[in-house]
Amino acid sequence: MAVKIVEDLCTSCGDCEPECPTASISPKRGVFVVKESTCTECEPDYDSPKCMDVCDVDDCIVYA
Numbered sequence: 914m915a916v917k918i919v920e921d922l923c924t925s926c927g928d929c930e931p932e933c934p935t936a937s938i939s940p941k942r943g944v945f946v947v948k949e950s951t952c953t954e955c956e957p958d959y960d961s962p963k964c965m966d967v968c969d970v971d972d973c974i975v976y977a
């Protein structure tokens with residue numbers, strides 16, 4: 914279970930990185946990426962993936 918960031922849509926604003934309860938988001942080659950091995954889809958910390966909630970770009974973060 915994990916989400917992923919669509920590279921072509923990410924504006925590299927960085928808003929998602931500090932919101933991740935598992936520190937699974939980091940910058941890489943000019944965009945931000947999710948480490949799938951540690952992403953929990955925010956369970957049980959939040960009711961929905963926090964990164965999806967804060968990202969302003971439609972469909973930029975999707976279920977992997």
Ligand code: SF4
Nearest residue numbers: 923924926927929968
């Ligand atoms: S909030 Fe969205 S656009 Fe901003 S860095 Fe994260 S994935 Fe990219």
Ligand code: SF4
Nearest residue numbers: 933952954955962964
């Ligand atoms: S879904 Fe939650 S745990 Fe996974 S990358 Fe987004 S904020 Fe982090």
